[in-house]
Amino acid sequence: NAGVTQTPKFRILKIGQSMTLQCTQDMNHNYMYWYRQDPGMGLKLIYYSVGAGITDKGEVPNGYNVSRSTTEDFPLRLELAAPSQTSVYFCASSYSLPVGGSGDSTDTQYFGPGTRLTVL
Amino acid sequence: AQTVTQSQPEMSVQEAETVTLSCTYDTSESDYYLFWYKQPPSRQMILVIRQEAYKQQNATENRFSVNFQKAAKSFSLKISDSQLGDAAMYFCAYNNYGQNFVFGPGTRLSVLP
Numbered sequence: 001n002a003g004v005t006q007t008p009k010f011r012i013l014k015i016g017q018s019m020t021l022q023c024t025q026d027m028n029h030n031y032m033y034w035y036r037q038d039p040g041m042g043l044k045l046i047y048y049s050v051g052a053g054i055t056d057k058g059e060v061p062n063g064y065n066v067s068r069s070t071t072e073d074f075p076l077r078l079e080l081a082a083p084s085q086t087s088v089y090f091c092a093s094s095y096s097l098p099v100g101g102s103g104d105s106t107d108t109q110y111f112g113p114g115t116r117l118t119v120l
Numbered sequence: 121a122q123t124v125t126q127s128q129p130e131m132s133v134q135e136a137e138t139v140t141l142s143c144t145y146d147t148s149e150s151d152y153y154l155f156w157y158k159q160p161p162s163r164q165m166i167l168v169i170r171q172e173a174y175k176q177q178n179a180t181e182n183r184f185s186v187n188f189q190k191a192a193k194s195f196s197l198k199i200s201d202s203q204l205g206d207a208a209m210y211f212c213a214y215n216n217y218g219q220n221f222v223f224g225p226g227t228r229l230s231v232l233p
Contacts, residue, residue: 033221042224042225042226043211045220108155108167109167109221110167111164113162114164116163
């Protein structure tokens with residue numbers, strides 16, 4: 001059980017280039033998230049997904065796109081990279097049960113190791 | 121909208137001593153989860169402890185415990201017998217059984233030998 005994996009670990013982009021950050025989870029979690037963390041700051045939600053085929057914007061979605069064709073994968077696409085997108089990107093997943101659900105009712109988020117992106 | 125506040129940007133503690141990190145939050149919901157996450161220099165986010173709002177008993181995980189005051193909307197983290205490996209950024213987070221996790225700005229904890 002690898003948990004949440006992210007690739008690549010590091011990447012340097014030139015202004016205007018595009019790239020896709022990969023995220024995969026093997027815990028059969030229905031919810032997945034993308035955050036960015038700027039130096040010395042907390043996490044900001046970019047996009048999230050509550051299940052395959054469903055995505056929605058978070059706090060800072062501009063300049064990014066996502067898709068969720070399978071439960072396991074939630075790639076984040078950067079189009080026309082800008083220096084303001086220099087950040088560390090975290091993917092996370094969680095499994096949500098209705099209120100009062102039994103079994104593993106955790107809503108805990110499990111995080112990937114992060115991708116450090118620099119745009120020059 | 122829910123908000124999470126951590127009023128201590130930085131804290132320090134002597135090794136083997138006890139330290140308490142503060143967190144307050146704002147919500148109109150009655151059922152929700154609260155979390156403390158640790159982020160060491162490796163930048164990995166690691167779950168420290170979680171608390172369900174409907175439970176009155178404070179959560180405990182080994183040297184980590186919380187003081188959950190629902191009426192005051194306060195959720196502090198106590199670290200006992202602090203170790204050098206506890207040095208990290210600590211984030212308080214809120215989730216109301218929905219898709220949105222709200223994180224506080226973080227508290228940087230230093231552990232002095």
